[in-house]
Amino acid sequence: MMYKNFPMVPRVVFGRGSFDQLDQILAEKRSSPKSPMVFLVDDVFSTNDAFIKRIPKRDRDHIIFINADNEPKTIQVDSLRETIFSRTAEVPEGIIGIGGGTVMDLAKAVSIMLTNPGSSADYQGWDLVKYPAVYHVGIPTISGTGAEVSRTTVLTGPKKKLGINSDYTPFDQVVLDPELTKGVDTKQWFYTGMDCYIHCIESLNGTYLNAFSKSYGEKALDLCRDVFTHKSVVDDESQDQLMMASWHGGMSIAYSQVGVAHAMSYGLSYLLGTRHGVGNCIVFDHLEEFYPEGVAEFKEMVKKHNITIPQGVCSNLSDEDFDTMIEVAMGLGPLWENAVGVDWRKTVTPEKLRGLYEKM
Ligand code: NAD
Ligand code: ZN
CATH class of the missing domain: 3.40.50.1970 (Rossmann fold)
Structure with a gap:
């Protein structure tokens, strides 16, 4: 090793x-x-x-x-x-x-x-x-x-x-x-903050998890919860906390990997130019089967902060468009391996991803 x-x-x-x-x-x-x-x-x-x-x-x-x-x-x-x-x-x-x-x-x-x-x-x-x-x-x-x-x-x-x-x-x-x-608008604050939250969920629920990633990921998750679950307004303390959550979340994935939301959001971004923060939220909203607790908590935070996650972004896409996104997403092997395990290709099929993209 x-x-x-x-x-x-x-x-x-x-x-x-x-x-x-x-x-x-x-x-x-x-x-x-x-x-x-x-x-x-x-x-x-x-x-x-x-x-x-x-x-x-x-x-x-x-x-x-x-x-x-x-x-x-x-x-x-x-x-x-x-x-x-x-x-x-x-x-x-x-x-x-x-x-x-x-x-x-x-x-x-x-x-x-x-x-x-x-x-x-x-x-x-x-x-x-x-x-x-x-x-x-x-x-x-x-x-x-x-x-x-x-x-x-x-x-x-x-x-x-x-x-x-x-x-x-x-x-x-x-x-x-x-x-x-301090000048960041509420929606963007939420989307980019959720990038950090999703880094934590993907790292902490991944097969690559180890004590190094876990220690940083857990701290980042606690900080995200303080900012997005326990508070409804942005104050000085939450600016400090989210900045350190971002740092710890980054350290956590440095020694593990991200997962399903990032793989699929790269597909959206490549085809539609969807930006990273909002793209992750659009995808994560539909990933109950991979991250049941994380997605439930995410939905609570969306509600608490009055955020509307864009819907129907894939509703007018052609077969070719879906294939492009699926190819980009499935090309990210390490992310799937982290999320599902070495045999990920047995369950993560193009049909499976098409079904998920169609919901978004
Ligand atoms: P961003 O940098 O695209 O900024 C989002 C919006 O917030 C922009 O409109 C920007 O002008 C505005 N903004 C930034 N600071 C502001 C401030 N103080 N006041 C008012 N508005 C402000 O958003 P992001 O979510 O931070 O970054 C997304 C990018 O990061 C993507 O390109 C993604 O690929 C990349 N990314 C990189 C890594 C990495 O490890 N290198 C990890 C995750 C994401
Ligand atoms: Zn990210």
């Missing part, structure tokens, strides 16, 4: 207002006061002058605003690299991603592609990256995905939706400042 020897984020700051330490953190990494760095920032902040002023941009740094309406694509990563090279004569010394899973994944991918040749699509898979990435920092502004702590950056490419999984992917530094999440 070979056990995974996986890298972790080596430095992390946690605290309300800790964002203001960023200048000092970056200064230590600049080889000269003039070395350029690039801030990729969710464009939801582009009109927030007070926040923009707090970004510690020095003379030769650049801020690039990123629209998070669509999830990251390999062509977007490649084009960001071109933009950066057209603005800075030398390779920047740092990439700082400020936003949700979308912007954090882009920051990870761009930092890899600044030092590796070809297209980012060439590196979708496991351990294909050749050279260390540029120093990169992740600063979440919405909590749940665990992208701040994971060894992957999920990209949609010409042929597949698949992460660049490598030892060079994790951030060198993470700044966890729960205050940054």
Whole structure:
């Protein structure tokens, strides 16, 4: 048996207002006061002058605003690299991603592609990256995905939706400042928060479970319950709790795997562009047979927070469309193996998945 020897984020700051330490953190990494760095920032902040002023941009740094309406694509990563090279004569010394899973994944991918040749699509898979990435920092502004702590950056490419999984992917530094999440709207707060909840359920009910994943998964689940079951409003404490739940949920799946909701939600996302948080909720709502207790609790949380999970998203699809989604979902063998066991193909058939997709 070979056990995974996986890298972790080596430095992390946690605290309300800790964002203001960023200048000092970056200064230590600049080889000269003039070395350029690039801030990729969710464009939801582009009109927030007070926040923009707090970004510690020095003379030769650049801020690039990123629209998070669509999830990251390999062509977007490649084009960001071109933009950066057209603005800075030398390779920047740092990439700082400020936003949700979308912007954090882009920051990870761009930092890899600044030092590796070809297209980012060439590196979708496991351990294909050749050279260390540029120093990169992740600063979440919405909590749940665990992208701040994971060894992957999920990209949609010409042929597949698949992460660049490598030892060079994790951030060198993470700044966890729960205050940054205060502008998130209720629906998005719920969807991205449920990504974390679903990570826990899939990890804790999977065949890959071990004491490492269990300890992080249980803590994350407790925190999610505090935020979504015991409270109906978002307060400072729940911002702190959900940020730490996201971190622990990410740590839990790092050493196990996700499951059925993620496999099927990747199918929806590939075909329909459905975003990760809401896509997971659409799927999870129909997974009683796999996760009976988790789904019952999820439905309670949906009710408590007055969320309407989209229905009928597959109602007008062709046979070919269903086949595409089924192919994407069934291509994620490790997720099914974790969820159902090594013999998963005996029960998880194309017909079975078609029946489930038809309900959504
Ligand atoms: P997101 O980054 O797409 O953001 C969702 C919405 O919230 C966007 O409209 C964004 O503008 C807005 N937003 C973010 N912060 C805000 C703030 N402070 N105030 C107001 N609005 C704010 O959503 P997400 O759910 O965090 O990320 C989804 C992405 O993460 C997907 O691309 C998914 O593939 C990826 N993901 C990656 C991993 C990983 O391990 N790398 C894990 C799970 C998901
Ligand atoms: Zn997820």
